[in-house]
Amino acid sequence: MPARRIPVFDGHNDALLRLHRRTGGDPIAAFLDGEEKGQLDLPKARKGGFAGGLFAIFVPAPDRKAVAQGSGPDFGGTPSPPAIDPAEAQRTVFAMVSLLYRIENQSHRRVRVCRTADDIETCIDDGTLAAVLHIEGAEAIDANFEVLDVLHAAGLRSLGPVWSRPNAFGYGVPFRCPSSPDTGPGLTDLGKALVAACNRLKMLIDLSHLNERGFWDVAELSDAPLVATHSNAHAISPHSRNLTDKQLAAIAESKGLVGVNFATSFLRPDGGRDTNTPIDLIVQHTEYLINHLGEDGVGFGSDFDGAQMPAELGDAAGLQKLVQALRTRGFDDKLIEKLCYRNWLRVLRRTWT
Numbered sequence: 001m002p003a004r005r006i007p008v009f010d011g012h013n014d015a016l017l018r019l020h021r022r023t024g025g026d027p028i029a030a031f032l033d034g035e036e037k038g039q040l041d042l043p044k045a046r047k048g049g050f051a052g053g054l055f056a057i058f059v060p061a062p063d064r065k066a067v068a069q070g071s072g073p074d075f076g077g078t079p080s081p082p083a084i085d086p087a088e089a090q091r092t093v094f095a096m097v098s099l100l101y102r103i104e105n106q107s108h109r110r111v112r113v114c115r116t117a118d119d120i121e122t123c124i125d126d127g128t129l130a131a132v133l134h135i136e137g138a139e140a141i142d143a144n145f146e147v148l149d150v151l152h153a154a155g156l157r158s159l160g161p162v163w164s165r166p167n168a169f170g171y172g173v174p175f176r177c178p179s180s181p182d183t184g185p186g187l188t189d190l191g192k193a194l195v196a197a198c199n200r201l202k203m204l205i206d207l208s209h210l211n212e213r214g215f216w217d218v219a220e221l222s223d224a225p226l227v228a229t230h231s232n233a234h235a236i237s238p239h240s241r242n243l244t245d246k247q248l249a250a251i252a253e254s255k256g257l258v259g260v261n262f263a264t265s266f267l268r269p270d271g272g273r274d275t276n277t278p279i280d281l282i283v284q285h286t287e288y289l290i291n292h293l294g295e296d297g298v299g300f301g302s303d304f305d306g307a308q309m310p311a312e313l314g315d316a317a318g319l320q321k322l323v324q325a326l327r328t329r330g331f332d333d334k335l336i337e338k339l340c341y342r343n344w345l346r347v348l349r350r351t352w353t
Helices: 015-020 027-033 042-048 086-106 117-126 146-153 189-201 212-221 245-253 279-293 316-328 333-352
Strands: 008-013 050-057 111-113 129-136 156-160 257-260 298-300
Touching (some): 008 257, 008 333, 015 050, 015 086, 042 050, 117 129, 146 156, 189 212, 212 245, 257 279, 279 316, 298 333
Parallel strands (some): 111 129
16 A cells, blocks of 8 residues: 655745746746746645645845855855845835735635645645745845735735845855854844834744844744744754754744755755755754754755755655655654644744734
8 A cells, every 4th residue: 555645834945936037938837737847836746745835935136146046155255145125125025925826816726825824724634735925035124114014914924034145134144064153243123123023923033044143133032933944953964054953952942943954055964065965864854853853843944946956856746755764764654744744833823823
């Protein structure tokens, strides 16, 4: 008898960015009908058991070479990517919000934009793809948080104050390996006010691209569970984007969550962008995080369409290969269900209500 498929709710993907950047054809049809390029679309999701996730909105730099794809550029000894113009950021964010809602509207109920944990759970039960709006880098948010209120009303439920570049709210962690995540200043005063605004709206604050000082600023200020949607264990892969044991202890104390990132550069001890990276490294990071966070504090945050994946996994269609790798390692289905979606439901429900 074939092994039971287990649905996966994922903490991070960049499918909207890929679709937004298309220079020809219909991006909505490309997602709903599928296409050869890209790591996530509806047919791939259905094949792999991808039940939904946080769909990131990311504003790329004007120079596309400055935008990270997976491991990103190594900024060691080089300037950080340039800051983004707020007006341009708002135009891009609104365009990508619109794109997700157009996908929903044309999906014939195959895709739903979710605002609550109950919405996500209903989608998992009935086979509808659950999409949650997330912003990676708050360049579009104004100092009075008026845009934040509007975006929350439009469905935004998760926000990363920074990507790996500085903005008005703080300093992102650069892409370096080996490197400590302690790479510079943390949140600005406006960034600290943004934490309070997110708490007021009961919006998830994503720690994944914050440097260590920014992480501790959020930990001190926020009354919500600490969540890194797509980060790994620094003890295994000493990349500046990964989390130290001390950071993991703070996340555990808050009853938060870490989504294991599938990007090869955040999995590998050498930080290399090498597709010849075994799925077993995903399992190793998962085991390590369970040991530090407990069985309820670990999920997945693939980084599909924003990173180089292990060839053995491929794309969203290969997710059940990861499920099987967990079974082979001795994980029972109850624990695999927690990792694949139940832990995300728990932390989102606690954050949003």
